[in-house]
Amino acid sequence: MATARTPREPGAKGGNGEGRNRPKHNVLITGVSSTAGRHLAMHLAADPRIGFVLGTAPGPRPRFLAGLDPKRFLYLPSDILRPRQVRDLFHGAHFKEHGIDTVVHLAFVSHPNLKGRKVHRLNVEGTKGLLDRCMESGRVRKFVFKSSDAVYKLDPSTPVYLDENADLNHDPEADQWVQDRVAAEMICRSRMDSAGMDVVILRFASIVGRNVGGQMNAYFDGRFVFKALGYDPLLNLVHMKDVIEAIRLAILKNTGSGIFNIAGADTATVTTFAELNGRRCIALPEHLLEVVNWAMRRLKMTDYYYSVDRDRMRYTCLLDTTRAREILGYAPTRSIEFREYRGLEG
Amino acid sequence: MTLEGRRIAWKFAERLLSPGDLAAVQRFDFQDLGYGYDPFGMERESAMLAYLVFNALHRHWFRVESRGIQNVPTTGPAILVPNHGGVVPIDGALMAVDVFKNLDPPRVVRYIVDTFAAGFPFVSTFLSRAGQVFGDRKNVEDLVRRGELVGLFPEGAKGTGKLFHERYRLRRFNVGFIEIALRHRVPIVPVSILGSEEQAPMLANLAPLARLMGVPYFPITPTFPHLGPLGLIPLPAKYHITYETPLRFYEEHPPSAADDPVVVRMLADKVQVRVQEMLDDALSQRESIFDLGSPLEPRPGGNENGDSTNPP
Incomplete structure (x- = not known):
């Protein structure tokens, strides 16, 4: 499924560059109140190759989006779980007036502690509903879905570098956080052959950075970093600025439908990253980790969910980024700023 | 390994390695990703400690002699294809030490290890840090694309599980290495290792118990299991390693031949027959399995024929 189809960009007449005379892209960002959404909105609103940015999320406009240029950014409250609100969004004046041609879907529950039917509806049915509205609109030419390397199945026979064709984790025992991502991705993949709209899936390595949130931040920022004995x-960690750059390239580049692995500049072991972050790794027998992690969460000592990363704590999961490099032109440029980074250099 | 662990490892190495070996571990080609690990998880300090241990075994326990090291490419990708045996599969480690210390510049052989080892704590981490890679076709292809020296046992785990009376009779070679060699235009170096298949004479294999434990075989040897883990200590059989002229099948066959099962099988058989001939030849020349009495001529670094022996 990782093969690219004939690209369709607004006004495309060959080439895949970000040429000066090419028409500007007008982008709708769902889940703009998320960390990635906020960074992306600010970045795109300042990018001259982007015409207009429409940001949506349930509820009133977040404060951090107040400073953006109103000529280039507009916030519209909309809940993708409510079909009427989504329909109103796609048939609304702003959508048509600004000629939205690209949708970046970031509305995904980002923390594994939120579980259950409602979360599943947002993650999976929300994605499906949004995709269907995009296709029905006839205006959207590209749908960009932010996924994660957590979708890959890991076992002893997994190669060190996983390419986009590697097996996905369809284990029914997997955490809902993983299962929802796999299910949402499959919906996106099933629409990749649709006429008139390209579907691009970006599978990111673990995003780490200050005020970013997420699993690996919670893991390395915990008071104790527990790992499986033996x-x-x-691990590969990706900086938020590289995440934004990859999404920007996915919007601008004329790639056709496809899946791209996006890795960061930092690759090392769990122990090394913990040490760089000023934490000491404590190795425990594997079967104790789940219990210890549960106890630490109950004591509010961590937000990290071990069950999501059970296999990742045993087997290496690095992303083969050949396609992203060759087709998207993506290369990581930013290193994570660890607390003890200077210690390593010394 | 922690930063402090790395510092201690270097102190160890300075005391225990010869100046020549220390220089070799400091200068071998290592693609550091920025935090002391290469793209496949090798760590220079861990590889150095592994070298320290297996170099001692190479020199004092197995007294390895080798011939034809000049046939191992000093640059670019190559696949070393030896026979496999010995119940406890340390033949690969001894060959890797032999290549590292006799080749100039030194190169690390990236062995493709059976994936069942990746599920074992400590073992999987040690193998990975020492430069070994678990056996997936994509891993092998990634290694040769990066120009690495790959060591591969086409007999697989069934090679190390041979009974004593089957020693040095090669099991059928798998064909994956031929497909990769053709597709990526990589030379194949046939290697014979004599000594490994006598280091732990396997009298019987308790296959049902092996299946129960999830391991390829459960050996009964003169010393195992009745001496416990100590029974797995190999006998000091003398090793003779021979590296043969590289086979460059890609010069006669296009990359598309990798998709032809008849051609691929024929070429795998050709390599198997070549390794078998090398083993038969070495066996006919060998006078003793252990060869404990005959002092060896000290010829460090090998001679102009690429032959080397360890000093006594």
Whole structure:
């Protein structure tokens, strides 16, 4: 499924560059109140190759979006779980007036502690409903879905570098956080052959940084970093600025439908990253980790969910980024600023 | 390994390695991703400690002699294809030490290890840090694309599980290495390892118990299991390693031949027959399995024929 189809960009007449004379892209961002959404909105609103940015999320406009240029950014409250609100969004004056041609879907529950039917509806049915509205509108030419390397199945026979064709984790025992991502991705993949709209899936390595949130931040910022005894797998961490750059390239580049692995500049073991972050790794027998993690969460000592990363704590999961490099032109440029980084250099 | 662990490892190495070996571990080609690990998880300090241990075994326990090291490419990708045996599969580690210390510049052999080992704590981490890679086709292709020296046992785990009376009779080679060699235009270096298949004579294999434990075989040897883990200590059989002229099948066959099962099988058989001939030849020349009495001529670094022996 990772093969690219014939690209369709607004006004495309060949080439895949970000040429000066090419028409500007007008982008709708769902889940703009998320960390990635906020950074993306600010970045795109300042990008001259982007015409207009429409941001949506349930509820009133977040304060951090107040400073954006109203000629280039507009916030519209909309809940993708409510079909009427989504329909109103796509048939509304702003959508048509600004000629929205690209949708970046970030409205996904980002924390594994939120579970259940409602979360599943947002993650999976919300994605499906949004995709269907995009296709029905006839205006949207590209749908960009932010996914994660958590969708990959890991076991002893997994290669060190996973390409986009690697097996996905369809384990029914997997955490809902993983299952929802896999299900949403499959919906996106099933629409990749649709006429008139390109579907681009970006599978990101673990995003780490200050005020970013997410699993790996919670893991390395915990008071104690517990790992499985006898295992020390390699991890790749990606900086938020590289995440934004990859999404920007996915919007601007004429790639056709496809899946792209997006990795960061930092690859090391769990122990090394913990040490760089000023934490000491404590190795425990594997079967104790789940219990210890549960106790730490109950004591409010961590937000990290071990059950999501059970396999990742044993087997190396690095992303083969050949396609992203060759087709998107993506290369990571930012390193994570660890607390003890200077210590390593010394 | 922690930063402090790395510092201690270097102190160890300075005391225990010869100046030549220390220089070799400091200068071998290592693609550091920025935090002391290469793209496949090798760590220079861990590889150095592994070298320290297996170099001692190479030199004092197995007294390895080798011939034809000049046939191992000093640059670019190559696949070393030896026979496999010995119940406890340390033949690969001894060959890797032999290549590292006799080749100039030194190169690390990236062995493709059976994936069942990746599920074992400590073992999987140690193998990965020492430069070994678990056996997936994509891993092998990624390694040769990066120009690495790959060591591959086409007999697989069934090679190390041979009974004593089957020693040095090669099991059928898998064909994956031929497909990769053709597709990526990589030379294949046939290697014979004599000694490994006598280090732990396997008298019987308790296959049902092996299946129960999820391991390829459960050996009964003269010393195992009745001596417990100590029974797995290999006998000091003398090793003779021979590296043969590289086979460059890609010069006669296009990359598309990798998709032809008849051609691929024929070429795998050709390599198997070549390794078998090398083993038969070495066996006919060998006078003793252990060869404990005959002192060795000290010829460090090998001679102009690429032969090397360890000093006594």
